[in-house]
Amino acid sequence: MKTALITGATSGIGYEFAKQLADRGFGLIVVGRRVERLQELKESLSVPVDVIKADLNNQQECFGLLDQVADKDIDVFINNAGFGLCGKFVETDVNREVSMVQVNDIAMHILFKGILQQMNKAGKGQILNVASSAGILPAGPYMATYYASKAYVVSLTRAVDVELKESGSGVKVSALCPGPVDTEFNDTADVVFALKGISARQCVSEALKGMDRAKTIIVPSLRMKLAMAFQAIVPMPILVKLTARQQKKKMD
């Protein structure tokens, strides 16, 4: 049986990955802080599920997670845990932002590298780093740190993808770049979406299809694919102002 490791599996996109990968016959290792939710998820699925409690805001717990899965044969890693924060940079809480950079970037980085090294030794595997359409756009006024944190995920994934291909590695890496998805993200980020979100189910189903085709950048939904094509031809200063207008609506 193949095994998938999923961080942030307690809700939203990670939870949906757990369900759809279980439907594909994967055994699961699921990670999050709200361990009671992971136990409920385990009980609802008919595949073997290992539950690991970890706070990825803590670097020691990131390395501890790698130690706990060091002897596992992981076929798919969904590097998903993350959160957002909305507001004017001059006013937002620096502690929440540092925590966001820790979870969205540092933990993502530590786990990406650790699992990649493990998979590379095995000569196979697939990693999906969950970024955002925010990571493709040049900047996101009023959600500045979140956009910057997701640009890091996209840039890192693109670079490592080329290194792996040039070295003939059997491991494939992708970045998932959704627009708005209906999850608990908004409650955490304290925003309302300016655009209607897609369901986590649609997001994950399109993500898995993108992984099947070994796409490096996966953008779910036709509307976001068109938006990403449009942004590539708009001059950067105009695009940043347009993004600012969209972001401001989220604070209403």
Ligand SMILES: NC(=O)c1ccc[n+]([C@@H]2O[C@H](COP(=O)([O-])OP(=O)(O)OC[C@H]3O[C@@H](n4cnc5c(N)ncnc54)[C@H](OP(=O)(O)O)[C@@H]3O)[C@@H](O)[C@H]2O)c1
């Ligand atoms: N929803 C969107 O519109 C959207 C769009 C683009 C990208 N994304 C990205 O998709 C990913 C999943 O978000 P979501 O929309 O599914 O939001 P969500 O429903 O709020 O889920 C976030 C997940 O991350 C986990 N997490 C957060 N902080 C953590 C920490 N310190 N330690 C361990 N786990 C932590 C949470 O688990 P616990 O709280 O149980 O620890 C939860 O399972 C994020 O990286 C997000 O940036 C979301």
